[in-house]
Amino acid sequence: MSGTSAIDSGIAEREPHIPEPTLDRPADYLHAQSTLRSWFLTTDHKRIAILYLASITAFFIIGAVAAGVVRLALVVPNGAIMTNDTYNKAFTIHGVVMVWFFLIPSIPATFGNFLIPLMIGAKDLAFPKLNLTSWYIFMAGALFTMVSVVLGGVDTGWTFYVPLSTAFSNTWVLPALIGVTIVGFSSILTGLNFVVTIHTMRTPGMTWFRLPIFVWAHYATSLIFLLATPVITTALILLIMERAFHIGVFDPAHGGDPVLFQHLFWFYSHPAVYIMVLPGMGVISEIVPAFAQKKLFGYRFVAYASIGLASVTFFVWGHHMFVNGQSDLASLAFSVLSFAVAVPSAVKVYNWTATIHKGRIRLDTPMLYAMGYIGLFVLGGLTGLYLATLAINQHIHATYFVVAHFHYIMVGGTVLAFLGGLHFWWPKFTGRMYNEAWGRISALFIFIGFNVTFFPQFILGYLGMPRRYATYPPEFQLLNVLSSAGATILAAGYVFPMIYLVYSLWFGKRAPANPWDAKGLEWETTSPPPPHNFLSLPSVPPVPYDYPIQERETRSQHR
Amino acid sequence: MIGERGPRDDVVTPLRSLGPEDRALLRRHLRAPILTFLALLGLLAVNVTLGATLPFAHVWVVELLVVTVMVAIILLVSMEVRREPPLVRLFAGLGFFWVAILMGMTLTDYLAR
Amino acid sequence: MSRGAEAQPAAGVGVARVAHFATVEQQRHAAVLGIWAWLVTELLLFAALFLVALILRVQHPEAVRAAALHLKFWVGAVNTVVLICSSLTMSMAIAFSRMGWQRAMVRAMLATAALGSLFLVLKGYEYYADYEEHMMPFLTVRPYALAETPATRLFVNLYYVATSLHGLHLFTGISILLGMTWMAAKPGFLSRHQNWIEVYGLYWHFIDLIWILAFPILYVVNR
């Protein structure tokens, strides 16, 4: 909004008052100050990350409850459990909350916020006040959307297709739209902060090819934040104007084109998938080498693949519109370009696999999540290619096949990576260790529960069950019941970590600085880190992922 | 505090009372902005004339070309992209490239329907 | 990073380091990169509106022409001149800030704000004239002049969205500029925050650039 948003005011020239670290235990960022004010007016990227973590967990719970309502309704085919209207509102809330208030900020705003300055050896992000502002903007947007939920809900689906959302829905669309628009600014400012930080704040010696892949992935994600989000902001502004003042730009009743909204919407919302996926890839690229004690295979290719994915993803949005009335030429072009996404994705997956080869593997909780991630992401990605195939798309577009596909990417991908990263860095965030046995058990619950929930939906989709159906033909009931049963296992898998992680905050074992023998500057500082991250300037190792086991060739290069 | 001020901070000087050094300094600093200003006004005059008279069919092509030149002048001279390091130039270029993706890919639909 | 014509900044001109930056250079670099990243998003924000204008033109060429002929072409042209003038005064403010001529800089900034306000006044006049001519199709209570060609509504409404969004940016810009002028009038400002002027200048020039694009796209090419 403002031109000076890029500048922090000169008031920050003074160092905030921080208690002097004592010899045996330096004051960490959690304990440096303890007033409510010191949390809600903090400019410490680590505290802001914790604010985000708490808020997105709350939104995850709201979204998950809505998902539970959806799965409950679908146990019976005839809609006997709830009205169509309730069902439609439930899946809309699930979609809106999960996409905009959980998945998009999930890894970047929490782990990215916390770890990027640590990983590059900086004291903070480039614009700490802007960072706090982003969180407040996020909460303001969330508030608007929650108002619409409290007033009676929205029933348009998270895609807000016109003219249903503008001229026909009688629900609280306007506050939801305003909320989502506002949240976009939070994304933009977070992305801006990350881009500038990664460019300018690296500690001496931290060259681009010494950066962890996590940072590369967040750089790519931030580019998407910057380049895609403003377009949906415009689309949503026009949508708000359409609903409030009937400006007609998207309204067929006045000669407007509803498909134009879909173009603008997917120009953002397809890249948004990579906002969700790329940070997860970054997390996995940290976990796998740490628990294989081996240098990441093909580091440069994985780094370039992140940037490659972020670029290619802008050329494929039309594959959401093959049967929505776009021109045949556009469909053919978008289809073939969509196949190009397979290239950088394959690079990532095969390199992770090669990293595990001949490593020294420890199957701790984060590694279990990482392995689950690789499997589910591969399935989700390849079924995406099915959907990009024109003739197959004509059959399975808008069926449960699509639902299964994007849940494999977003839950199997993003959520598993989020949980894996949460366990991996939990000692760093909190200074406490969680219960390893419970960690493994819940990882197993989530993996099994997820597959039981969503694999049947691939079959349902190919059988022709359309998505967003409150009622459905009876022949689909068996698979739907199976899916709902899986959802209960999945729910249990989500509840366990919430319990044992919170328990660990008070009763967990104190964590050492580097509990996993992992490499990376974030492990060089104490757990939890002091307010300005490092007590002394860290020295950057000459190669990234400087683990004991290295490919022979790469090692000789650096001798 | 006085010591921190700029050298001419408290001087309210009519232009003619400036010393020759100051005049040279002023000329050096203001030459580019004023030339830019004149160039932009000139190009705008061309566009307004074309828009008001509509001298031939498809005059919009010429008008858009003139606008492109104006935008380039603002970016390169006023916003000093020509003096910036490559990274800033890349950022500026990236924005316009992405606009091209947005427009181009959308038009594959609209121009082929 | 060295910006501007002078290799060596004038005496008393500089930037005070904020705690979390290692060097002043890093801080200046971050500010410039940050504003450019922001401007890229602004460009895409408006580009999407221009795309909608383009699609309207493709789908309803006659209606768009009929609607564009009702826009106040000459007010738009004068407003473009006003903004080009404000760009000059902003450039002058930046030049004075580099020379360390603080008072001249403050005056150039005030002139910029005044020109920006003049733009808004003219814009307001334009809206008023549109209202008088029944060219506000989004007002349900007021008959619309071109009601017999419904598709003209789309272009006229888009014109309001685009120009008011630009006006909002300009209004925000003027507010920030006045706030900054107030701070910049205090002694010692240039020795601590000279780069604010540079960064702000980029934003101001960019609002001009958006208008330089919007004026032909809305007013000129559709005639």
Add this chain to the structure above:
Amino acid sequence: MGPHQTPLHLWPASASAVAVETDYLILAFTVLTLLLTVPVFLGITYFAIRYRDGVEADRETSGLRSNLIEISWMLIPFLLTLIFFGWGARLFILSKNPPADAMVVEAIGRQWMWKFQHPTGQSEINDLHLPIGQPIRIRIISQDVIHALYLPALRMQMAALPDRYTELWFKADRTGTYRLYCSEYCGTDHSVMDGNLTLMTQSDYQHWLTHGGAQITAVAAGRAIYNAYGCGACHDAGSTVKAPKLAGLYGREVRLADGRSVTADETYLREKILNPNGNRLAEGYKQIMPSFAGVIAADDLGRLIDYLKAYNQAADGEATR
């Protein structure tokens, strides 16, 4: 509803050559998917066990030229999948070029029903009867929001847009009754905007057009309109709104609020729908029903009245569905 009632089936019925080929396409793609993924899955699992911490293993890496490996696993899967782009594109282009002799059926979507019109003029609601062995082009449009006509047995769907016509075409080759759906979310009753696609031989189709078929479905069509306009929300037996129940109403004596009594005939029903709050309010009820004049099309009104004539307590509407 016969063909659907098996509890679990894992492959959808197909009713055209294109549908069969689409199945082959997805099966072949699945084979490729397995070739690309199973080694990864097995590899990860095997490596995780073979090289786990504490186990003696040869961890000396081979030092293969990594660039070659990288480029091969970048490009080989990509080029293999491009085969499927080509195959899918071929079927897609085919599906966009209907033969000149195709029979044209009009489809109109609205919240929340489909209306189909045959070239000979007969129309039906939600259900569609079509002949096999003949190319059929469906011209689709919507009256309100975006819908999409989805015919899974033919592996085809196409959006119904409010501002322009879209098309899909197919040539079915197997008779039977299959599902048809709206697949683009269109509001509250999206999930009941479905019906049956009945494919029949040419002679059966001709017979259906000229004889009883259209009559039987007229009542079903009326039921669909009854649902689409939400009449049941107030007038069904289970409704909480205080409104006259319509089952068995036709032909009965109705006492009016002003003490008169009239027979509920066709004229009465029509009048009550178009001008419900006129001077013929039924005894004991309030004037709360909105007028449907100008809302319901004339032919739909006719069907609705036909349905109300056939609507009695015993059937309760369900039998006609």
